Amino acid sequence: MDIFGFISSNLEQTLFLTWEHIWLVGLSLFIATITGIPIGIAITKNKRIAAKILGSANIMMTIPSIALFGLMLPILAVFGFGLGKVPAVIALVLYSELPIIRNTYVAINNVDPALVDAGRGMGLPKWKLLKEVEIPLAIPVILAGLRTAAVMNIGIAAIAAYIGAGGLGVFIQQGIARSYEEMILTGALSVSMLAIVVDAGMAMLERAVTSSGVKLERKNL
Amino acid sequence: MSSTLAKLYRFILIALLLACGIAAERIGLVEYLSDPWEFEYLLLLIRQHIYLVGISISMALFTGLLVGIVVSRKRFRRYAGVVMYIVGLGQTIPSLAVLAMVMSFLGIGSKPAIFALFVYSTLPIARNTLAGILAVPSSYLDAARGIGMSPMRILFEVELPNAMTVILTGVRIALVINIGTAALGYLIGAGGLGDLIFTGINLMQPEKLLAGALPTTLLALAGDYLVELAGLVLIPRGLRLAKT
Numbered sequence: 001m002d003i004f005g006f007i008s009s010n011l012e013q014t015l016f017l018t019w020e021h022i023w024l025v026g027l028s029l030f031i032a033t034i035t036g037i038p039i040g041i042a043i044t045k046n047k048r049i050a051a052k053i054l055g056s057a058n059i060m061m062t063i064p065s066i067a068l069f070g071l072m073l074p075i076l077a078v079f080g081f082g083l084g085k086v087p088a089v090i091a092l093v094l095y096s097e098l099p100i101i102r103n104t105y106v107a108i109n110n111v112d113p114a115l116v117d118a119g120r121g122m123g124l125p126k127w128k129l130l131k132e133v134e135i136p137l138a139i140p141v142i143l144a145g146l147r148t149a150a151v152m153n154i155g156i157a158a159i160a161a162y163i164g165a166g167g168l169g170v171f172i173q174q175g176i177a178r179s180y181e182e183m184i185l186t187g188a189l190s191v192s193m194l195a196i197v198v199d200a201g202m203a204m205l206e207r208a209v210t211s212s213g214v215k216l217e218r219k220n221l
Numbered sequence: 222m223s224s225t226l227a228k229l230y231r232f233i234l235i236a237l238l239l240a241c242g243i244a245a246e247r248i249g250l251v252e253y254l255s256d257p258w259e260f261e262y263l264l265l266l267i268r269q270h271i272y273l274v275g276i277s278i279s280m281a282l283f284t285g286l287l288v289g290i291v292v293s294r295k296r297f298r299r300y301a302g303v304v305m306y307i308v309g310l311g312q313t314i315p316s317l318a319v320l321a322m323v324m325s326f327l328g329i330g331s332k333p334a335i336f337a338l339f340v341y342s343t344l345p346i347a348r349n350t351l352a353g354i355l356a357v358p359s360s361y362l363d364a365a366r367g368i369g370m371s372p373m374r375i376l377f378e379v380e381l382p383n384a385m386t387v388i389l390t391g392v393r394i395a396l397v398i399n400i401g402t403a404a405l406g407y408l409i410g411a412g413g414l415g416d417l418i419f420t421g422i423n424l425m426q427p428e429k430l431l432a433g434a435l436p437t438t439l440l441a442l443a444g445d446y447l448v449e450l451a452g453l454v455l456i457p458r459g460l461r462l463a464k465t
Contacts (some may be wrong), residue, residue, distance in 0.1 A: 082425075162422060189318070
């Protein structure tokens with residue numbers, strides 16, 4: 001099997017599909033982040049609503065991705081978006097909400113109340129308390145949620161090739177359809193590599209944004 | 222305020238359910254399922270799906286628990302970090318990629334699919350078994366040793382019961398992922414409910430698509446619930462009390 005031969009003779013397509021894959025995952029992650037983090041912060045104020053939202057998101061995660069594409073297709077087809085990138089991005093956003101909301105909620109809830117009290121005692125207004133005390137302390141856990149979502153999304157985006165969303169899953173899909181082994185392996189290996197690289201990158205980012213005070217505290221534990 | 226919201230939530234749930242029913246009728250799902258031949262075929266596919274999931278998850282349970290328990294023994298404990306790293310790396314690999322790789326090495330059919338599902342669901346079980354046992358406080362082990370328990374009894378009466386919550390979480394993740402991935406098994410010729418989903422997408426037949434997607438979703442939700450029920454039996458009462 002000559003994977004490198006396949007890649008070098010289809011370099012342009014490989015690069016394009018990789019870019020498409022990153023684009024799909026990046027866009028959905030961006031949307032999920034700007035909606036998920038505010039929701040996660042908002043529900044820390046009300047435990048009952050929090051339980052309901054986390055419960056719904058949990059059920060969402062249980063639905064297998066290919067089944068979700070299937071369930072959405074007839075609904076979105078009414079608006080003319082049954083196949084292609086739109087349903088893929090919607091599904092990816094829905095799947096990444098749970099890890100992001102849950103981690104934000106848990107992280108903010110776990111901030112030591114004494115620290116929040118201290119901030120309040122210094123006369124910080126509510127939004128400043130959030131910005132300068134709660135979020136900096138919570139950010140490593142929030143990023144861990146983003147990391148989970150990113151890795152999962154790369155895998156689901158590969159399946160989305162079957163509803164015509166493009167991305168590296170196209171190599172797997174077409175390869176299986178044509179029994180073209182090099183193509184299948186190129187798709188499978190490049191998707192796996194992408195997931196591993198993103199996972200490692202997010203882990204590094206997690207370390208980089210942890211404020212040095214928190215790091216010191218962890219070391220002393 | 223919150224009781225109004227709770228009422229609204231219930232109302233939305235009921236409205237959604239109604240809308241789903243109307244949609245099912247309009248799309249033709251009801252008609253599709255009342256065709257005896259198609260219904261028979263659906264039942265066959267559900268049986269195939271459960272067969273794929275059942276065999277692979279039982280093998281994964283056995284292997285995952287075994288790996289987790291062996292690596293957490295004192296003699297092998299120094300390899301725990303390496304095992305965790307490898308398992309974590311394996312979990313990063315997308316399910317479709319695992320299936321595709323297995324297919325190109327083992328060919329098509331239900332055996333390669335079961336193998337892929339088995340490997341993929343062993344990872345979370347092994348990881349959580351190991352993590353759960355390593356998280357048991359060492360004072361418990363000291364106490365057990367102090368009253369003269371043998372290592373075997375410590376494992377079954379102290380370590381496993383205390384780790385059970387974490388282990389079951391791993392099993393639940395494995396089972397849910399397994400049911401979803403089994404739907405992709407159709408692509409490498411293993412049958413299962415993916416048959417209806419992929420055919421439905423290719424032919425743009427929503428009724429066929431839903432006839433495959435709905436049972437897959439229900440199976441996953443049922444699997445999730447089943448593991449939760451197992452928790453009621455397997456997690457000792459004392460530990461459950463401590464949590465609430």
